[in-house]
Amino acid sequence: MLETVQTSKDYSSRVAENRACPGVLMFNVSMRVLWADRRAWNLLPAVDDRDKGKSQSTRVPTVIKEIGEKAFALLKQGRIKKTDSPLIRKIIDGAGGSLLVCGFGLPDTKEPGQPRLLMLLERIGRREEAAAQQAKAIFRLTEREVQVVQHLLKGCSNKAIAYELKLSEQTVKEHLQRIMAETKSASRTGILARVLFL
Numbered sequence: 399m400l401e402t403v404q405t406s407k408d409y410s411s412r413v414a415e416n417r418a419c420p421g422v423l424m425f426n427v428s429m430r431v432l433w434a435d436r437r438a439w440n441l442l443p444a445v446d447d448r449d450k451g452k453s454q455s456t457r458v459p460t461v462i463k464e465i466g467e468k469a470f471a472l473l474k475q476g477r478i479k480k481t482d483s484p485l486i487r488k489i490i491d492g493a494g495g496s497l498l499v500c501g502f503g504l505p506d507t508k509e510p511g512q513p514r515l516l517m518l519l520e521r522i523g524r525r526e527e528a529a530a531q532q533a534k535a536i537f538r539l540t541e542r543e544v545q546v547v548q549h550l551l552k553g554c555s556n557k558a559i560a561y562e563l564k565l566s567e568q569t570v571k572e573h574l575q576r577i578m579a580e581t582k583s584a585s586r587t588g589i590l591a592r593v594l595f596l
Contacts, residue, residue, distance in 0.1 A: 468486055469517075
């Protein structure tokens with residue numbers, strides 16, 4: 399019994415060390431923050447050096463506002479996506495490393511003319527690359543499957559992965575099916591969980 403508890407503790411520790419949940423922000427059309435979690439506020443100061451000198455605890459960097467404004471312009475054109483794909487996706491390089499910023503359009507059921515923007519901020523970089531290479535060895539993935547996993551870690555859709563790797567979308571889906579089989583997962587999110595929690 400004690401051995402099982404110890405193994406569980408080790409697994410939990412590994413998950414906690416490797417876990418890098420995205421920061422979550424929600425904006426209204428005027429780019430006013432409606433809600434933000436602590437992780438988002440912790441990631442924001444490293445994003446944009448153009449705003450040095452402003453209060454670090456409550457400001458939204460200019461580059462985040464610009465991305466949000468572009469997303470709302472797309473929403474005004476009627477481009478709210480009904481899939482799990484982001485409306486807008488950008489990588490920002492800052493003093494604290496690279497961040498992936500994904501924006502999702504959310505219709506407001508109470509006021510249909512007032513959509514909201516859900517923005518996820520997530521560190522990217524070496525940890526994800528190392529995780530993909532580690533997955534290659536553990537799950538015996540091919541080099542192409544590792545490339546697909548690396549793009550999944552960046553938040554890319556199947557279409558974006560196909561474009562980046564110069565493959566058909568169907569080929570990407572086939573790679574994902576094989577990766578799911580190898581990692582014993584049932585979804586794209588399941589693949590990411592298996593890879594990141596190694």
